[in-house]
Amino acid sequence: MSLLCRALKVARSAYYVWLAARPAAEVRQAAEDELAGEIRQIHADSRGAYGAPRVTAKLRRGGRRINRKKVERIMRERDIRGITRRKRRSLTKADTKAAPSPDLVGRDFTAAEPGTKLV
Template identity: 70%
Template sequence: MNLVRSAYYAWLKTRPATEERQRSEDELAEEIREIHSTSRGAYGVPRVPAALGRTGKRISRKRAERIMRERDIRGITRRRRHRLTKSDTEAAPSPELVGRDFIVARPGVKLVSDITYLPALADWWCRATVIDLAAREVIGYAIADHHRAELVGDVMKMGAGRGALKPECSAHSDRASEYTSRE
């Protein structure tokens, strides 16, 4: 019984410090809200501690994250998102010839292909590649400022132009519109 009573009084002694910490956190939250609204909602967890540091208040990133999360303050992203794959919903799906078996003994039998977006100074560039699974090497590639079907066609022609493809060769790719086009 004495142990319970002493724990209660120990807890009671911490109340003023807890209330003081809560008050200082509420003031900090108001400063964070002000910084957040000044940035038109753009500043999130990485920038808020830096902005507070410029005013002379040092705060850790994790503390800022906790305070912002508890008070539902979120930064927004104004970046333009690029969808990497735009499926052609009207195209008939081609059969899965590779069957997710990416191990091959002979070169020129199974190929995989994909398009990657590369950030440039002003815009994005598209790089298409075709890889021979047996040799694990790129046999065709092309870079362009568009991702139309001609890009994929050029890559496939380059891969076939090397002359190492077998008559039973099959190619695997995602079902993006470039790969399902007539070309």
């Protein structure tokens, strides 16, 4: 082991720390996979409409203590996206009967001195 650590220029103690942390990482990954299943279920129940904030709120109402950023990360890694079902509305309509404004400058924007042609 010491020969391998010397070849990779890694301290032996760092290798053993990494080796001891592997089971914790596997447990964390299993917990995230379980959480991803819950997120997929909530997302499917909303017919794909819920994004990370709503999914987080639903998980919290269910008694799970979770951060929105973690939900965002899990959804991003597993390509789960919310959709917007609303159509864009234009609230202002142009008056088609109104006469256009007159062109007082005549499309000539050159001025002999500053402040004479203000648009």
